[in-house]
Amino acid sequence: EADIYQTPRYLVIGTGKKITLECSQTMGHDKMYWYQQDPGMELHLIHYSYGVNSTEKGDLSSESTVSRIRTEHFPLTLESARPSHTSQYLCASSDPGTSGEEQFFGPGTRLTVL
């Protein structure tokens, strides 16, 4: 069982609110990722990090920001939420391994912006 956690699991907020989605992993992985996904649809990479103080934007443009001050923690922040931000947000971490890079995913945060 993967040791990667996301909180909250569900969040319903009003337009204009600032929110932070938490992601933590206890596996000591250097690489961490944030994906945005609509139900049953493909994953869109929005941010990734290869280690402390390293953050990069992903393939899908996002108004969110991330930080990586500690190896185990990779929070995502939306300064002013809008209805278009309604989606599921998945955090993942990875270990290079010996036969390809397995990503371990958290359970996701389902965000609804009213």
Place this chain on the structure above:
Amino acid sequence: TQLLEQSPQFLSIQEGENLTVYCNSSSVFSSLQWYRQEPGEGPVLLVTVVTGGEVKKLKRLTFQFGDARKDSSLHITAAQPGDTGLYLCAVLGGETSGSRLTFGEGTQLTVNP
């Protein structure tokens, strides 16, 4: 252009039927992964295939990596409702992805009791 093309995009079948889903590309990869995502959860790795022509079995699931290492298939025998989920293939690399995993769009499988 998608690096990985998965087909079909949606599949709805009855319990007990067999099915095959595909993951295709024009690029060659050193390895390919299959993940399954159940509703309300994150994806979980099912298998990694690394050798052209390789076949791996996981209970009723059979994974094959193409001889040229450009494509892969997942065959499920006697599907059960618990197989319902989004099946994603993924590879390392791509022109803009470097050492990151690139996922296909997924096949959404529904197995009806």
